Structures are given as structure tokens and as C-alpha cells.
Amino acid sequence: MNPLCHVIWLAGFAHLVAGNFFNNDPAPNCNEGNLDVQVFSGKHHGLLKLGKNPMDYLVDHLNESLDLESQLPFKAMRAVDRGHYTTWRPYANCITNIGYGAHMLSPFQQLMTLDDLAEELTEGKKVLDIGSGNGYFTALLAWCVGKTGKVIGIEHIPQLVQRATHNVVSGNPEFVKDGRIKFVLGDGRKGYADEAPYDIIHVGGSIEDIPEGLMDQLKVGGVMWFTIGNAKAMLTNNRRTESQLAVVKAHKRNEKDWDEEFLGRLQRLAALASVEEQKYHYHPNGFYDEDDDKFDNAMRR
Template sequence: MAWRCTGSTNDELVSNLVRTAIITSHHVDAAMRQVDRAHFAPNNPYDDAPQYIGYNVTISAPHMHAYALESLSNYLKPGMCALDIGSGSGYLTACMAAMVGTSGKAVGIEHIAELVDKSREALEQHYPEWVRSGCIKFVAGDGRQGYSDDSPYDCIHVGAASPKTPTELLRQLKSPGRMFVPVGTTDQRIKVFDKDVHGNVAETDMMGVVYVPLTDETLQRNS
């Protein structure tokens, strides 16, 4: 996968994700071109592989971000509200903000305060209009509990593996709404949870993955 999609520029990376049909919608294509990965990933930003960003945290490979955005795209329309759990570098939250626009809101929650600060700095430097509009924000906190202040959310993305179905996050999901989350410990699977207009939840198994565990700050820093 990585060798097929890696590019020398952000546009080339996204074009390769389109060429391999990982990106299929114009909405995702436009967002990933608008948000330059190099603004959030200082090392090898256009390689289609996870990259270390400090504090025992990695930014996911671009193809995984593309899969997530494609899966959530119907819930990332202008005016909608999205939550990114374990926002890390802030890159995917920024892509979500590009998709929901200034009439919507994208919230990134990350328990490493230093990464939250870096995300905010990247925004203020490269996307100051989003800061002014309030369509995106980053908060330091325990993402396992979600972020109730801006709930309910049209969609939720989880960037680390939950050992079991994250019921608290499902409670913060709108009806209808969708959550994209890796679930499991040794055997991890991407699960897509769809909540219908009546609040009923359906689960779809998407693919096998390897993610860092969704854990607390102390374990994250010391892992």
C-alpha cells in the first residue's frame, strides 16, 4: 500500500490515493488537498506510512486517514459537527474542518497537552481563518470519555484502538450518526457504528488494522 500511494508533494500523495481508488469522493479529495500534511507531520509527510510525532504517538498513514474520511463523508457535510478522538498532530481534525466548513465544527481531543499546543500552532500559522471562525478547536482531555461540551456529533473518529465497543462515545453520537473506530487488543478491526434516527445502532466490520491502544496519558507517555 505505502509504495503505491507515497508522493513527493501533498498533491501527488492525494492523486495517488485517488488513482488507487482509496479516495473516491470529490469532497474528500478537496479536503486532503486543502490541508497540507507537511503542516502537521514534520518528518516524511508524504510517505504513505505512519510517522512518529513525539510522546509515543504517531500520525496514521495517509491511506488510513483517507479511508476514515471516505467512510464518514456523508456525516462531514457543511454545517455538521465532528469529533476526532486522539487527534495527535491535528491533521485529520483539520481535514474534517475543511469538509464541514465554517458553518460546522470539528473538535479534536488529545490527552498530550504538548500535541494540542502544536496542533493549535499549526492552525494559527496555516489556517488562521478557521481559528477566527471557530469551526475547529483542540482540547486536552481523556478522549475515552468523548467531549460532551459540543455533543451530540454527526460523526466520531477514533484514532487509537479501543479494547471494546466505546459505549460512552456512542452516547455522544447523533441519531443518525456514524462512528469509525479500531476495536480490539491483539486482533484489531476497524468497526463502523451507525446510529439510525430511532437511536438503534448497527455495527459493520471494515478491515483488520494495527493501531496504538486507546489509553490514559500516563501509560501513553511511558509506553
């Protein structure tokens, strides 16, 4: 990927999470209203008027703004409509709270991550998505690996596993029909040995070190995408602290060794945590589903 893109991505991420990311706003820095949403691009801020196909408008806008090495991310996002995966401003280019202390990253960030993995995300690959949340990014990965590929999404919140399965059945039922996507309940820090080895492992939360045994579940020649740094120090009593995380892609050379490719720095990303830590740090006002009235009330206290 063009290094400038990572600079733009990181700048955009810092802008989007500034202010209300860790308070009660379910979609920080997004405008109210059904038709107009704030869109961030590498060139400007502005309002995107949504029409009959808001997903196309959003993807077209980001395609004009980003200089990615591959068109794969844009094709995937166009095929997997965010409106089937979240009820909170699905076409806004911002981080969205999906309930239970979990967040859905912005389209901007998801495109950048897919671009980082575009060379490896080919037909027939097997992928482990750790921290699958509402299933949206898992579904993007499933589109990329095609009918002969398989993506396992692992999540430790039972309600989110159920929600992700429902979302895929609603939005992309073909992924379920051809068996290319599967959601399981478990501690993602331990991976998912039942389906190992994997060509790609995507770690959806920041980590301080690669969890023991996780690299063993990666094929020789496979890659692991993750952000690493002192993630837990970033949140204390629900307050943000200044910290930076390294975005890394590890290439496994043999059963014991791997090379780490530094892709850039990320200002903030929620840590890969236990359920208890997630409850305490990331959702102090309630541990609710995004479709629950209690969630709506908690977000607006």
C-alpha cells in the same frame, strides 16, 4: 467503499508498519532524503520525486492508485498541507512519529477513513475527533464540514494540544477564524460532553469496547468510526504481537440502539490509552516533542 479498497488499505497498512513501526524510526519504511520518499500504492512501490508542490504530487499519486467512492478525501487533503503539521517527512506515505508516544497515520490510511465517512461529512456537521494528535486529521475533518460545521479535537497530551493549535493557525488559519475547529485537553475515552451531541465521532485509537457514555454523545442518526479488538494485547514490552482489529462504523438508530457496519480488518493500530500507558508502551526511549533535540536523539539511538 469498494471492498477491494479495504483489502488494499489493510495490505498497505500491514506493509507500512512491518519492521520499524514500534522501534526508534520516526517515519518507518520511508527513505532518507528531502526529495525522494517511498510511496506505497495499491499497484506498486516506487519513489515519488517531489517538485514545487509536493502535496499535489502526493495526492495525485494516491488518487491514481486508489479507487475511492468519493473525491472528498482527495480534495480535503489537497487543501490541508501536511507540511504545516509535522516536520518529519510530511509528504511520505507512511506512519510518522509526532512525539510523546503518538503517531500520525499515513496519507493512505487517512484518505480511506475519510472515504468511510464521506457520506456523513457534509456542510454544517459537528464532529468529535478523539486522539487529535498534531491536528492534521482534525483539520481534514474541518475542511469537509465547511464554514458552518465544527470539529472538536480532544487530546490528553498538553503539548500536542498546543502543537495542534499552532499547526492549524500556521496551515489553515481560516479554520480558526470562522470557529470551525477547536482543540481541548482531556481523556478522549470520556468524549467531550460540553459540545455534545455530535453527528460524527471519530475514535483515533483502537478500543476493546465502546467507552461507557461515548455513544450517548452521538446524535440519533449519527455515526461513530472506530477500530475494535484486543488492542492492549498487541504490545507487550514494546514487542508487536499478531492481532487483528475490526474497522467498524456504528449507526445510532435511537437513544439506546445502534447498528454496526463492518468495514474490514486492521492489522495494528495504537490503543486508545492513558498518558501513563502511552509513555510506557509507545515511547520507551523518551517522551519528547518532535521539535525537541532530545526527541531527535531518542529516535536515533
